[in-house]
Amino acid sequence: MRRISEGLSPLKITVIYVFIASMWIVISDRLLALSVTDPERLASIEWVMESVFILITGALLYLLISRYEAAMRRSREALEESEERYRQMVENSPNPIFSVDAEGSIVMWNRACEKVFGLGREEALGMKYTELLTPEEVEQVRAMVDRVFREKRAFRDVDITYLSRDGSQRTMLSRLYPLLDGHGRVRACVFANTDVTERRRAEEELKRAYRKLKKTNEELRTLDEMKANIIANVSHELRTPITIAKGAIELAMDEQDQEKRRDLLNMAMNALLRQNFIVEDLLQAARLERGELRMEEVNLGELVERVAEEFRPVLIKHGLRMSLKVGDDLLATADPEQVEHVLRNLINNAIKFNREGGSITIEAERKDGEVEVCVSDTGIGIPEEELDRIFDRFYQIDASPTRRYGGTGLGLAIVKEIVEAHGGRVTVTSKVGEGSRFCFTLPAA
Ligand code: ADP
Numbered sequence: 001m002r003r004i005s006e007g008l009s010p011l012k013i014t015v016i017y018v019f020i021a022s023m024w025i026v027i028s029d030r031l032l033a034l035s036v037t038d039p040e041r042l043a044s045i046e047w048v049m050e051s052v053f054i055l056i057t058g059a060l061l062y063l064l065i066s067r068y069e070a071a072m073r074r075s076r077e078a079l080e081e082s083e084e085r086y087r088q089m090v091e092n093s094p095n096p097i098f099s100v101d102a103e104g105s106i107v108m109w110n111r112a113c114e115k116v117f118g119l120g121r122e123e124a125l126g127m128k129y130t131e132l133l134t135p136e137e138v139e140q141v142r143a144m145v146d147r148v149f150r151e152k153r154a155f156r157d158v159d160i161t162y163l164s165r166d167g168s169q170r171t172m173l174s175r176l177y178p179l180l181d182g183h184g185r186v187r188a189c190v191f192a193n194t195d196v197t198e199r200r201r202a203e204e205e206l207k208r209a210y211r212k213l214k215k216t217n218e219e220l221r222t223l224d225e226m227k228a229n230i231i232a233n234v235s236h237e238l239r240t241p242i243t244i245a246k247g248a249i250e251l252a253m254d255e256q257d258q259e260k261r262r263d264l265l266n267m268a269m270n271a272l273l274r275q276n277f278i279v280e281d282l283l284q285a286a287r288l289e290r291g292e293l294r295m296e297e298v299n300l301g302e303l304v305e306r307v308a309e310e311f312r313p314v315l316i317k318h319g320l321r322m323s324l325k326v327g328d329d330l331l332a333t334a335d336p337e338q339v340e341h342v343l344r345n346l347i348n349n350a351i352k353f354n355r356e357g358g359s360i361t362i363e364a365e366r367k368d369g370e371v372e373v374c375v376s377d378t379g380i381g382i383p384e385e386e387l388d389r390i391f392d393r394f395y396q397i398d399a400s401p402t403r404r405y406g407g408t409g410l411g412l413a414i415v416k417e418i419v420e421a422h423g424g425r426v427t428v429t430s431k432v433g434e435g436s437r438f439c440f441t442l443p444a445a
Contacts, residue, residue, distance in 0.1 A: 021057070079182075096172070096195065099179060099188040100129045102149050104142075107188055116195055118165030129191070134161045134169065144176055148189040152178045159200075160193070170197045230394045234408050237278050241271035277348070281410045284341055285393070288417045293335045295422075297445045300330040300339070300371050304364050307343045311351065319357050327365040331445040338418045339442065343373065345411040346438050350377035352405055353436070366444060370424070374439040381432040391416045391426070415440070 028049060036042045090097050090108070096116045099108040109124040117124070117132065129145075130138050141160060147153045154177035162170050172193035178186040248268035255261040304326055315322050332339075350360045358378035365372055382390060382397065389395050396409040416426045419440045430436035 021053075024053070096193045097190065098124070098129070099190040100145065101188055102186075104128050104130060104145070108190075116164070116170060117162065132162050134163060137161055145189050148176050148178050149186050152180070152186055154178065159196075162193075170195060171200045172196060226394060226399065229399045230409065233396075233399065234278075234282075237406055237408055238275060240406070241275035241278075244268070244271035245275075277344070278408060280341070281345075281408060281414060284338075284414050284418075285410055288414065288421065291421075293338065293421055295333055295335055298332050298334045298336045298339060300332050300334075300364055300373060300442070301326045301328075303336060303339060304343065304362055304373060307340055307347065308362055310344075311347055314351060315360075318351060318354070320351060320354055321359040323359065323361050325361065325363040325365075329366050330364055330371050332371045332442040333445045334422050334442050335418075338422075342415045342418050342440060343375070345415050346375040346440075349411060349438075350375050350379065350436075352407070353377065354379040358435075367441070369444050370441040371444050372439055372441045374437055376435060376437040378435040381434050382428070382430040382436055383432055384430075387428055387430065390428070 029046075032042060032045060032049070036045060090110050093110060094112055096113040097108075097110045098106055098113050101107050106124050106127050106129055109119075109121045113124065114120055119127075130142065133141055137160060144155050144158070148155070154175065156175045158174050158176065160172050160174045162172060164170055173196045174194075175190075175192045177190050177192070179188040179190050181187040245268040248264045248271070252261050252264040252268070255264060305324065308322060308324055311322070347360065347362070354360065354377050360378075361374075361376045363372075363374045363376075386397050390397065391412050392409075393413040394409040395413070396405075396407060398404065399409065412426075415438075419426050419442070422442050424441040424443065426438065426440045428436060428438050
């Protein structure tokens with residue numbers, strides 16, 4: 001019976017029933033009319049037959065209705081069971097899952113949501129889901145939810161940033177899909193989320209570490225190049241004076257003219273003094289690393305005048321003018337040898353990077369418990385972006401083998417280290433093409 005009825009539509013069954021019933025009525029009526037002639041008997045037989053017919057069709061109808069009802073009950077129970085199973089599954093899922101109706105109100109909120117968002121079910125139900133989103137993401141998520149309702153579409157693997165009760169942000173990998181009712185209409189939009197906050201954070205950290213590693217790698221490569229240049233430059237700086245001195249002394253040995261001989265020996269002497277200066281720089285760097293300072297009361301005015309005097313012959317040679325502006329009361333607590341070295345380095349640079357016929361000014365004055373010494377020149381100047389780096393050890397703006405100015409790139413690094421070891425500061429202001437001004441302070445005695 002079930003198999004037959006499964007294959008036939010309700011209309012077909014009705015047509016077959018009407019056909020069989022009418023055939024039964026017509027045929028049984030004819031047969032009865034032929035076999036029974038007594039009208040009274042015929043009427044009573046007809047009455048019995050009609051009653052039997054009504055009973056049979058009634059029984060059939062009863063059978064059908066009760067089967068239909070049983071089937072309906074079974075399917076309702078199955079539906080309820082599956083809904084309960086789904087509810088339990090959602091409720092006990094470790095992932096935060098919630099759903100919203102067409103108005104955007106939250107209609108389902110599982111236990112994991114309570115924990116992750118810090119919002120109890122009573123508070124969350126009826127709330128608008130947009131309140132959980134960061135303002136930047138509201139529009140994008142709303143557009144997706146609209147499409148879930150309109151087009152019954154699902155969206156998978158969408159990163160959504162939610163706001164928790166405590167104000168912290170949580171990143172979730174979300175799936176949005178429609179929940180249909182028995183008629184295939186979208187009843188709700190489900191948000192099935194996986195909390196990936198930690199994963200994303202770890203990924204971000206990994207990316208940052210990678211970028212840092214890459215940067216360090218590049219820096220190492222630059223350092224490597226710098227090291228090669230430093231070795232080449234220092235060797236060159238040490239060798240040049242020897243070559244000059246050797247040549248000058250050889251010429252002097254054969255020179256009969258007293259005047260010319262003195263000039264040649266002077267040249268050799270200057271070359272050796274320059275070499276001494278470089279070696280002094282290297283030794284000073286090593287000494288500073290060991291932290292050696294011999295502090296005493298120093299008159300900086302006298303010290304400035306003495307050191308400036310040393311440079312007079314070199315200034316004449318380069319056609320440069322030097323002026324001193326030295327104030328009173330310039331007593332400082334310092335290591336005089338080291339301060340002389342600082343000043344020599346600054347004056348040496350002011351000469352080296354000056355222009356033909358330029359000038360150098362040295363000022364020293366007392367300022368709020370400190371003594372400040374400044375060396376200004378009218379030279380090539382320093383580009384702004386280089387101002388910080390010139391104090392790095394071995395840094396030279398032009399460190400190429402073809403560079404115009406000699407040097408090791410150690411001078412300013414040592415200047416800074418010495419001054420800071422005394423508790424002072426070094427500052428620089430400069431304008432390309434106009435000149436530079438280096439100042440350093442020392443604590444007044
Ligand atoms: P070096 O003079 O041996 O190269 P320094 O540490 O003394 O090393 O100086 C570092 C760099 O700073 C120099 O190579 C130069 O490019 C720049 N510099 C220093 N002083 C001056 C200055 N007075 N004028 C222009 N540039 C300067």
